[in-house]
Amino acid sequence: MKRRNFLKACLIGGTTIALGKTNKGWASGSFEGYPEAMGVLVDTTRCIGCRSCEAACNKEQKLPEPDTSFDDPSVFQHDRRPTAKAYTVVNSYQKGQPSGPVYRKVQCNHCNEPACLTSCFVNAYTKTQEGAVIYNSKVCVGCRNCMIACPFNAPGYDYDSATNPVVKKCILCYDTRLKYGKPPACVEICPQEALTFGHRADLLKLAHERIRATPDRYVDHVYGEKEVGGTSWLYLAPVGFDKLGFDTTLSNDPIISNVKDFLGMVPMVLSIWPALFSGIHLLCKNQEHGEHGHDTDSNQEDTKP
Amino acid sequence: MSSYKHLIVAALSIGAISVSSPAALQCAPVPDSITLNQSGKLFSPFTFNHAKHIQSIKECADCHHHTTGTLVLDPNCARCHQNSSPTAVVSCKGCHSATPFSPETLAAKRADKQRYHLDKMGLKGAMHQNCIGCHAKVGNGPTGCQDCHPRTKEGAAFYSTNRKGAKPAHAEEE
Numbered sequence: 001m002k003r004r005n006f007l008k009a010c011l012i013g014g015t016t017i018a019l020g021k022t023n024k025g026w027a028s029g030s031f032e033g034y035p036e037a038m039g040v041l042v043d044t045t046r047c048i049g050c051r052s053c054e055a056a057c058n059k060e061q062k063l064p065e066p067d068t069s070f071d072d073p074s075v076f077q078h079d080r081r082p083t084a085k086a087y088t089v090v091n092s093y094q095k096g097q098p099s100g101p102v103y104r105k106v107q108c109n110h111c112n113e114p115a116c117l118t119s120c121f122v123n124a125y126t127k128t129q130e131g132a133v134i135y136n137s138k139v140c141v142g143c144r145n146c147m148i149a150c151p152f153n154a155p156g157y158d159y160d161s162a163t164n165p166v167v168k169k170c171i172l173c174y175d176t177r178l179k180y181g182k183p184p185a186c187v188e189i190c191p192q193e194a195l196t197f198g199h200r201a202d203l204l205k206l207a208h209e210r211i212r213a214t215p216d217r218y219v220d221h222v223y224g225e226k227e228v229g230g231t232s233w234l235y236l237a238p239v240g241f242d243k244l245g246f247d248t249t250l251s252n253d254p255i256i257s258n259v260k261d262f263l264g265m266v267p268m269v270l271s272i273w274p275a276l277f278s279g280i281h282l283l284c285k286n287q288e289h290g291e292h293g294h295d296t297d298s299n300q301e302d303t304k305p
Numbered sequence: 306m307s308s309y310k311h312l313i314v315a316a317l318s319i320g321a322i323s324v325s326s327p328a329a330l331q332c333a334p335v336p337d338s339i340t341l342n343q344s345g346k347l348f349s350p351f352t353f354n355h356a357k358h359i360q361s362i363k364e365c366a367d368c369h370h371h372t373t374g375t376l377v378l379d380p381n382c383a384r385c386h387q388n389s390s391p392t393a394v395v396s397c398k399g400c401h402s403a404t405p406f407s408p409e410t411l412a413a414k415r416a417d418k419q420r421y422h423l424d425k426m427g428l429k430g431a432m433h434q435n436c437i438g439c440h441a442k443v444g445n446g447p448t449g450c451q452d453c454h455p456r457t458k459e460g461a462a463f464y465s466t467n468r469k470g471a472k473p474a475h476a477e478e479e
Contacts, residue, residue, distance in 0.1 A: 070466075
């Protein structure tokens with residue numbers, strides 16, 4: 001009787017713990033970002049490719065001197081990606097089209113549920129309530145999982161130092177500006193107001209309103225509204241996003257959903273299996289003992305006259 | 306009817322400039338030239354030839370929207386501003402904020418639930434989009450940064466102009 005109760009308790013306890021943990025894991029899929037999160041709406045129809053945002057970022061984040069000046073249009077010959085020395089770059093698309101080139105600013109999109117954060121096993125990344133995805137170089141071990149996980153190729157790695165691993169990317173000017181409610185340096189310098197800073201929720205309304213008011217100007221989609229669970233940086237475009245180098249194959253589920261089911265099993269395995277198997281082990285062991293003892297007892301009884 | 310009204314407006318505007326007296330349309334005098342970018346650090350201040358633009362555009366509303374009291378052509382604007390009278394301030398900075406994204410501006414915008422013009426451009430954005438947009442469309446007029454406002458010394462450092470022509474990063478990859 002005692003043994004049965006013990007096993008029952010083990011099983012019930014283990015299952016409740018396991019279910020509790022996995023339920024929490026599932027619930028994270030419905031997270032739609034912090035309600036007060038800020039963001040930036042990029043209107044690619046307004047951008048003139050002046051690269052002032054690149055210069056402002058370089059100065060604000062105290063990055064090394066660029067390879068070539070910030071008014072050199074020769075950089076548009078190739079697609080660039082953000083690096084440890086340039087947290088944001090402007091690329092040019094649709095160059096041969098009569099409507100002229102379309103410029104697209106690239107940087108960390110500051111996901112609501114960042115893949116870099118999910119993939120980091122030392123918790124170097126934090127999604128702040130203001131919407132920024134920031135990074136702590138003190139705990140980083142330089143595994144670069146975040147660079148592989150990021151669907152937007154945002155994090156860059158500083159290969160100059162072998163002993164001090166540092167991943168570098170846009171932090172939405174968190175330390176110097178966002179923390180105090182101020183717009184990032186790129187937004188402030190943009191002459192065309194191609195970048196609009198505000199609460200992410202408000203920016204979504206503005207974006208849809210711009211599409212509604214001038215339907216000929218935009219394709220009816222706000223990139224970043226739903227992609228990988230939503231991002232703090234949102235984009236409007238005059239042509240299909242695939243033509244501007246955007247990854248249009250991304251799912252609307254956050255990257256964490258790809259691994260959540262598997263990771264949800266971990267607490268279950270950790271809590272149920274020890275209880276289950278030690279229970280089975282004890283059961284077998286006790287039975288062996290019990291039967292043996294019983295046999296000897298009965299034998300003794302039998303030998304009694 | 307509308308072209309007739311245009312002609313009157315144009316004639317009045319040109320007349321106002323030629324006699325360089327307070328305009329017949331509004332109380333404030335129409336300036337012949339305006340110094341823009343007065344507090345610019347990276348780019349120098351420059352003179353905007355207002356008179357020349359009035360002569361070539363002839364339509365106040367193209368830049369000043371409904372504020373000068375002339376006929377509003379945009380059907381969306383006309384829904385409210387069809388019969389708007391001239392406003393006290395017609396300059397860009399009278400409506401377009403120089404700090405459109407400051408915490409104070411954003412908070413005021415959030416607090417005002419009745420506001421219609423939620424997506425009103427800041428001063429810098431409004432001016433650049435208006436100037437460059439029109440110059441590009443008409444194909445006549447400066448569109449480059451330094452065509453209007455030359456860079457200052459500080460501006461040259463900001464844009465790292467001394468590194469112009471240096472080998473771009475992508476050249477190494479090839």
